[in-house]
Amino acid sequence: MSDAEKGGFISKVIGDKRRWRQYKARARQLPPNYRTAVEAIERYLMYFVPTDEDSAASMFEDLAGLFEQAAADGTPIREILGEDPVEFVEAFVQNYSEGGYVPTRERKRLTDAIARRERGEAPMTARTTSEPAIRVRDLEKSYNKLRVLRGVDFDVARGSIFALLGSNGAGKTTTVKILSTLLKADAGTATVGGFDVAAQPANVRESISLTGQFAAVDDTLTGRENLVLVARLRHLKDAGQIADDLLARFQLTDAAQRRVSTYSGGMRRRLDIAMSLIGNPPVIFLDEPTTGLDPESRLEVWNSVRQLAGRGTAVLLTTQYLDEAEQLADRIAILHQGRIIANGTLAELKQLLPPAQVEYVEKQPSLEDIFLAITGSDGTGSNDSGLATTAPATKEQR
Numbered sequence: 001m002s003d004a005e006k007g008g009f010i011s012k013v014i015g016d017k018r019r020w021r022q023y024k025a026r027a028r029q030l031p032p033n034y035r036t037a038v039e040a041i042e043r044y045l046m047y048f049v050p051t052d053e054d055s056a057a058s059m060f061e062d063l064a065g066l067f068e069q070a071a072a073d074g075t076p077i078r079e080i081l082g083e084d085p086v087e088f089v090e091a092f093v094q095n096y097s098e099g100g101y102v103p104t105r106e107r108k109r110l111t112d113a114i115a116r117r118e119r120g121e122a123p124m125t126a127r128t129t130s131e132p133a134i135r136v137r138d139l140e141k142s143y144n145k146l147r148v149l150r151g152v153d154f155d156v157a158r159g160s161i162f163a164l165l166g167s168n169g170a171g172k173t174t175t176v177k178i179l180s181t182l183l184k185a186d187a188g189t190a191t192v193g194g195f196d197v198a199a200q201p202a203n204v205r206e207s208i209s210l211t212g213q214f215a216a217v218d219d220t221l222t223g224r225e226n227l228v229l230v231a232r233l234r235h236l237k238d239a240g241q242i243a244d245d246l247l248a249r250f251q252l253t254d255a256a257q258r259r260v261s262t263y264s265g266g267m268r269r270r271l272d273i274a275m276s277l278i279g280n281p282p283v284i285f286l287d288e289p290t291t292g293l294d295p296e297s298r299l300e301v302w303n304s305v306r307q308l309a310g311r312g313t314a315v316l317l318t319t320q321y322l323d324e325a326e327q328l329a330d331r332i333a334i335l336h337q338g339r340i341i342a343n344g345t346l347a348e349l350k351q352l353l354p355p356a357q358v359e360y361v362e363k364q365p366s367l368e369d370i371f372l373a374i375t376g377s378d379g380t381g382s383n384d385s386g387l388a389t390t391a392p393a394t395k396e397q398r
Contacts, residue, residue, distance in 0.1 A: 019057040022235055026064040028206050029234065029279040031312065032158075032193075034067045037077050044089050063092070065237065071280060072245070131194060133158045133283050133314030134179060139188035141174055148174050150338035151188070156331075158282070159312045161305065163319060163329035170335045172318035173213075176285050179316070180210045193282055209276035210285045215268040216275075219261040223252055223271050226260060227278065234279045246274040250304060266297025273304050277313075284308060286317045290324060295368050302327055 027038050041063060070080050081088045134156035141149040148171045156162040166172045177183035179192055181201040190197045193207030217226050227243035236242060247253045250270045260268060269289060276284055286305065290298045305328055308315050319325055325332050326346060333343040342349055365373070 019061065023057070023060045023064055025206075025235060026061075026068065029236070029281075030064075030067055031071050031280050032282050033077065034071045037081075038063060038067050041085075041089055044086075059092075068237070131191075132156055133160075134162075134190070134192050134316060136175075136179070136190045137188055139175065139178065139190060140186045141171070141178065141183070142186055148338055149178075149185070149188075152335070152338070152340055154333050154340055154343055156283075156314050156316055158314050159309055160330040161309045161315045161317060161328050163317045163325035163332045164335055165319060165322065165325050165332060166335035167320060171338050172320075172335060173287055175335070176210070176287050176316065176318060179204075180208055180285055181205055182210075207281060208283045208285065209279075209281040211272055211276050211287065211289060213288045213291050215272040217260050217268055217271055220259065222257050222259055223247065223263070223267075224256040226271060227275060230275050230278045236279065242278060246277060249307070250274045251300075264297060265293045266300040269293065269297065269301050270304055273301070273308075277308070281313070283314045283316070286315060288318055288320065290319070290321065295371055298324070299372075 027035060027042075029035075030038060042060070045059065045063075066080070069075075070077075132155040134154075136152055136154050139149050139152040140147075152171070152175060154162070154164075164172050164175065174183065178185045179190055179197060181197055181204050184198065192204045195203040195207060197204050218229070221229065224240075224243050224247060227246055228239045231239035231242045244253075244256075247256045250273070252267065252271060252274070255263065255267060260271065263271065273284075273286070273289070289305070290301050293301065302324070305315060305317065309330075317325070317328060329346070331343065331345055332349060333340050335341075342352065
């Protein structure tokens with residue numbers, strides 16, 4: 001395709017600039033594997049000539065809608081495209097385009113791109129799926145003469161939970177603010193979703209969601225209205241359906257029509273996390289998400305965080321609760337006086353200490369054990385196990 005022909009195509013596609021921008025925004029909100037597939041198909045479609053501006057815009061809007069629905073349903077890319085991606089695309093455009101000649105090399109490019117995506121070998125865009133969701137190198141930050149970060153380094157893998165541990169003032173929140181583009185680092189580099197936080201802040205913000213220490217929900221609205229509001233602000237179709245799906249996913253359906261002011265702390269936090277998921281961001285920052293919650297609410301939030309990683313979201317969790325990191329994290333980093341002094345899996349960190357002496361002692365139930373047993377809570381918001389007024393003593397190996 002010549003530059004002139006391509007220019008003519010684009011002029012038709014962006015005849016309605018508002019619709020074109022909306023399509024691009026929707027494409028960027030897709031999970032990485034679906035997004036890169038759409039981008040590969042988009043390049044291929046440049047070889048077809050739409051009959052008019054409306055057809056061109058509709059073609060891309062329908063493409064985004066198809067992959068949005070597939071992502072919501074968890075439909076594999078191969079199931080969408082069939083055995084031959086080229087055949088799928090050429091059939092797809094028949095309702096919108098006059099057709100065009102596509103060079104053999106472009107047909108092969110599309111087929112190879114989809115195949116590589118399925119094997120997880122290589123990207124279909126510059127952002128690879130093999131690179132970490134978050135990469136931090138030599139990050140530094142000072143407030144006047146106070147050095148908060150003194151050369152922080154770590155990676156967060158896609159679909160994993162990474163816990164950043166540290167006492168108050170260790171620099172956890174400062175790190176999150178830099179990675180979410182709310183604060184500029186003095187030195188060092190950081191990438192989120194393949195984008196540099198200093199050079200490409202807009203792209204980073206499109207790839208993330210941030211849940212702070214306090215739930216950012218509107219108390220005057222119902223739970224469902226909060227979710228619908230955020231979906232509409234993101235210009236997503238079927239905002240009501242998106243809200244209903246998230247309410248069910250976070251066990252909030254029964255409270256959907258209640259004002260958030262009547263929610264418990266755990267329910268508010270679950271709603272806050274649900275709002276963060278609208279648009280399927282590949283990276284989520286949770287800054288001390290269980291601060292101030294009761295034991296039952298903490299377990300509810302823990303279950304929600306596990307579900308995020310299980311669906312492929314990278315989670316950066318900051319906490320000062322050691323048991324929280326132990327329960328949730330795939331990897332744990334300890335931030336102390338502005339530096340990462342340890343980073344590894346729980347098993348790796350345990351190897352830093354001398355071998356434990358094995359002896360058997362009678363374990364007495366903790367206050368948390370007693371509370372959860374008496375209330376019959378399992379951390380999912382259900383209470384169907386009945387009361388248990390005593391907890392049996394067990395043998396503990398230490």
